[in-house]
Amino acid sequence: MKSFRSFTFWMRGAQALALAVAVCFSLGASDAGSRFNDLGHRLMCTCGCAQLLGECNHVGCPESGRERQELKDAIAGGKSDKEILAAFATKYGATVLAAPTTQGFDLVAWIAPFAVFGAALLGTILLVRRWALSSAGKAQAAKDAEAASDDPETRTLREKIRRETGSDGGF
Amino acid sequence: MAAFGSFALLIALALAAYNLLAGALALRMIATRQPARISPERLADTARRAGIAGFVAVTAAAFALVWSVFANDFSITYIMEHSNRALPGAYKFSALWSGQEGSLLLWAWLLGVYGFVLRLTHKKDVKLYAYAGTILAAIQVFFLAVLNFAAPPFALYRGALPDDGNGLNPLLQYPEMVIHPPMLYLGYVGFCIPFAFALGALMMNYPGEKWIKITRAWTMVTWLFLTCGIFLGMHWAYAVLGWGGYWGWDPVENASFMPWLTGTAFLHSVMMQEKKGMMKSWNVWLIFSTFLLTLLGTLLTRAGLVSSVHAFAQSSIGNWFVAFMVIVLAVCIFTYVLQRKNLKSDHQLESLVSRESSFLFNNLVLLTACFVILWGTLFPILSEYVVGSKVTVGAPFYNRVAVPIGLFLLFLTGVGPLLPWRATSFKSIRRNFVLPVIVLWVTVIVCLAVGVWPWKAGVFDQGNFYALVAFAISAGVLTAILSEFVRGAGVISRQTGRNFFVATWLLTRRNTRRYGGYIVHIGVVVIVVGLAGAAFNRNVESEMGLHDKLVIGPYTLVQVGATQDSNLNYNSEYAMLDVYEHGKKQFQMTPERRVYLASEQPQTMVAIHSVPSWDLYVVYEGTNPDTGQPIIKAFLNPLVGWIWAGLMVLVFGTLVALVPSQKPAAQRGGNQ
Numbered sequence: 045m046k047s048f049r050s051f052t053f054w055m056r057g058a059q060a061l062a063l064a065v066a067v068c069f070s071l072g073a074s075d076a077g078s079r080f081n082d083l084g085h086r087l088m089c090t091c092g093c094a095q096l097l098g099e100c101n102h103v104g105c106p107e108s109g110r111e112r113q114e115l116k117d118a119i120a121g122g123k124s125d126k127e128i129l130a131a132f133a134t135k136y137g138a139t140v141l142a143a144p145t146t147q148g149f150d151l152v153a154w155i156a157p158f159a160v161f162g163a164a165l166l167g168t169i170l171l172v173r174r175w176a177l178s179s180a181g182k183a184q185a186a187k188d189a190e191a192a193s194d195d196p197e198t199r200t201l202r203e204k205i206r207r208e209t210g211s212d213g214g215f
Numbered sequence: 216m217a218a219f220g221s222f223a224l225l226i227a228l229a230l231a232a233y234n235l236l237a238g239a240l241a242l243r244m245i246a247t248r249q250p251a252r253i254s255p256e257r258l259a260d261t262a263r264r265a266g267i268a269g270f271v272a273v274t275a276a277a278f279a280l281v282w283s284v285f286a287n288d289f290s291i292t293y294i295m296e297h298s299n300r301a302l303p304g305a306y307k308f309s310a311l312w313s314g315q316e317g318s319l320l321l322w323a324w325l326l327g328v329y330g331f332v333l334r335l336t337h338k339k340d341v342k343l344y345a346y347a348g349t350i351l352a353a354i355q356v357f358f359l360a361v362l363n364f365a366a367p368p369f370a371l372y373r374g375a376l377p378d379d380g381n382g383l384n385p386l387l388q389y390p391e392m393v394i395h396p397p398m399l400y401l402g403y404v405g406f407c408i409p410f411a412f413a414l415g416a417l418m419m420n421y422p423g424e425k426w427i428k429i430t431r432a433w434t435m436v437t438w439l440f441l442t443c444g445i446f447l448g449m450h451w452a453y454a455v456l457g458w459g460g461y462w463g464w465d466p467v468e469n470a471s472f473m474p475w476l477t478g479t480a481f482l483h484s485v486m487m488q489e490k491k492g493m494m495k496s497w498n499v500w501l502i503f504s505t506f507l508l509t510l511l512g513t514l515l516t517r518a519g520l521v522s523s524v525h526a527f528a529q530s531s532i533g534n535w536f537v538a539f540m541v542i543v544l545a546v547c548i549f550t551y552v553l554q555r556k557n558l559k560s561d562h563q564l565e566s567l568v569s570r571e572s573s574f575l576f577n578n579l580v581l582l583t584a585c586f587v588i589l590w591g592t593l594f595p596i597l598s599e600y601v602v603g604s605k606v607t608v609g610a611p612f613y614n615r616v617a618v619p620i621g622l623f624l625l626f627l628t629g630v631g632p633l634l635p636w637r638a639t640s641f642k643s644i645r646r647n648f649v650l651p652v653i654v655l656w657v658t659v660i661v662c663l664a665v666g667v668w669p670w671k672a673g674v675f676d677q678g679n680f681y682a683l684v685a686f687a688i689s690a691g692v693l694t695a696i697l698s699e700f701v702r703g704a705g706v707i708s709r710q711t712g713r714n715f716f717v718a719t720w721l722l723t724r725r726n727t728r729r730y731g732g733y734i735v736h737i738g739v740v741v742i743v744v745g746l747a748g749a750a751f752n753r754n755v756e757s758e759m760g761l762h763d764k765l766v767i768g769p770y771t772l773v774q775v776g777a778t779q780d781s782n783l784n785y786n787s788e789y790a791m792l793d794v795y796e797h798g799k800k801q802f803q804m805t806p807e808r809r810v811y812l813a814s815e816q817p818q819t820m821v822a823i824h825s826v827p828s829w830d831l832y833v834v835y836e837g838t839n840p841d842t843g844q845p846i847i848k849a850f851l852n853p854l855v856g857w858i859w860a861g862l863m864v865l866v867f868g869t870l871v872a873l874v875p876s877q878k879p880a881a882q883r884g885g886n887q
Contacts, residue, residue, distance in 0.1 A: 143608065144594070153594050157587040160586055164582070
């Protein structure tokens with residue numbers, strides 16, 4: 045019963061579960077047919093409708109049908125995703141790509157959010173740690189002052205109060 | 216009527232300017248205690264009355280514009296461009312905000328309404344309200360100056376008067392569009408109030424946290440309006456644009472989402488200030504940022520800074536807005552620098568794992584999400600400026616960057632309420648978190664077992680993976696929140712002997728703010744589940760002749776007729792589709808395509824059949840010019856209804872949180 049409740053038991057259980065899920069995630073065979081759908085959602089329709097190529101739905105669109113056919117041909121021609129996207133960008137301009145590339149100045153678009161989040165997270169953790177250490181120092185100083193001034197009976201009573209009121213205060 | 220409206224706007228500007236100048240002078244006299252011939256209190260009261268009179272003048276101007284729309288007064292350019300004789304009454308009313316001049320007038324009028332209520336209730340705290348009223352007057356002066364000099368709604372049409380107007384943009388001729396923009400604007404404009412109180416409290420060195428208590432209801436109501444406005448916009452996009460989705464990370468959608476994120480962060484972190492006297496500077500800057508982002512949203516929507524399907528009016532008022540934003544920022548920075556010594560925290564965080572730090576991390580994540588969206592919205596402009604070429608920042612960028620942040624935020628939604636204030640122990644963590652974590656992992660296993668896999672057609676799929684994670688975290692968070700209700704209700708049930716449901720009701724009534732907040736979180740979880748369903752959307756498209764069939768999911772659509780109709784406002788073509796499920800006819804759908812006569816623009820009217828598990832969403836895309844047969848596109852969108860249901864829960868939770876808590880009988884008796 046004791047081991048059932050132990051921290052190690054729960055940690056091992058979580059690890060085993062994570063491993064099982066990871067195995068499940070790695071299952072599945074590759075299917076080239078999904079590439080059209082995937083790439084269609086990484087390209088824009090160039091007619092000016094501001095929709096993804098895979099979602100452009102207006103009848104008589106002068107561009108999306110031709111673009112889709114080009115995409116199908118490129119996939120059938122054995123080109124890699126990178127080559128196909130590069131070919132579209134060369135032909136239609138960079139705005140045909142639904143997201144910035146990972147080269148040149150475009151890379152900044154991807155890096156900045158994570159850099160800002162990482163820096164803010166690190167800053168917050170360091171700040172909270174500093175505050176926590178400062179609070180702990182102040183609490184210890186107050187405790188020492190109490191201990192020096194209290195008689196044994198008051199000290200026992202104070203310890204009891206501290207145990208019972210604890211830190212689990214809720215709202 | 217044009218002359219009356221123009222005159223009313225001019226009077227309103229003069230009154231707002233008097234309100235600003237007299238109010239500022241009176242507050243200066245009170246602050247410096249200079250002897251003067253006129254009592255500063257009386258001067259401040261004349262300023263307040265001028266504000267009330269200004270509201271009457273703006274109302275008169277708004278009335279004049281609405282009257283002119285209904286009277287088909289095409290001598291006014293705005294009416295000529297945004298209305299026509301055959302436009303139905305409700306849409307004539309919505310013409311007020313369908314163009315730039317009208318929507319700016321709506322801004323000014325709503326600001327007038329908020330200001331009117333604020334000035335009527337000034338006795339709660341005369342001095343603080345005087346500061347807030349004067350700051351509101353400054354904002355009103357800006358909008359009325361724009362309306363009088365840059366975008367006059369009553370400008371007269373030059374040249375021979377046309378018999379009829381150009382009509383309303385067909386995209387706006389939909390019921391939601393009658394309430395979505397006012398709702399969104401109520402949210403945008405409403406954030407002026409907490410902004411004015413925060414800036415006013417900072418200017419006057421307001422002691423304590425009373426200003427937060429005063430503005431709490433204003434902030435929550437405003438946040439609720441903005442939330443409803445955003446969701447109504449989503450529903451409009453879903454039902455009108457016909458692409459099967461509701462959120463396309465469009466710049467204008469993003470513009471409304473950013474102040475929502477900072478406003479949400481403010482609503483959370485302000486609790487720290489109320490309870491612990493912490494994060495005072497942070498809160499002040501959060502509300503400053505929220506107000507600035509509402510201005511940025513209006514700038515993006517109205518000034519044509521970025522292209523968007525939601526931007527229905529574009530012009531050159533951008534410079535006015537940029538100048539105003541710079542002035543507002545300068546005033547905020549100046550006031551903050553001058554008064555920052557009064558914003559020192561009363562307490563500091565004591566532990567990395569505590570309720571306080573969870574609020575801090577919640578704020579961090581919300582602000583990061585806001586930054587990501589701002590960054591993505593403005594990056595095309597930045598790229599053009601730096602390297603000379605524009606790029607597209609669309610859904611793939613946000614899905615990759617913003618969705619993980621959103622999932623982390625969802626995780627914190629569950630964790631935060633389970634952590635105690637000040638510090639926590641491992642024992643406490645284990646007691647509170649074991650059940651949610653078990654439910655989370657069980658959900659993962661169940662999802663995998665029922666076919667919610669992180670791959671599609673054998674290849675890893677980001678959308679499916681995020682959906683799986685979203686379902687799992689949602690289950691964990693829901694368990695965490697419900698366990699809070701169960702724990703609290705259990706205690707009350709034991710104390711009072713009432714049954715569990717009555718105990719839950721009593722629990723909620725005793726602390727409406729806390730449990731209302733939990734209900735809001737439940738609403739968020741339900742919405743996330745609905746959003747996650749998008750990963751499993753399916754669609755098929757086909758040309759459908761008479762009795763042709765289209766199969767999607769469990770449904771078979773059979774074309775039983777295609778016909779045309781017309782009225783004074785539009786011509787329409789629609790298909791009649793009998794829908795069969797398991798071989799039995801269930802209902803009929805009539806997707807439609809309209810061509811509006813005044814504007815000669817086409818518009819899709821989607822047919823939607825919604826059940827809890829999915830939406831059957833059918834679009835009439837037009838007719839094949841070669842065969843003359845209708846082209847039908849059908850979508851099966853899982854769990855979309857959960858999004859709208861989640862909104863209802865969220866609204867309910869916010870309303871509960873707005874109701875004052877009921878003190879327990881013992882406490883009430885003690886107070887007597």
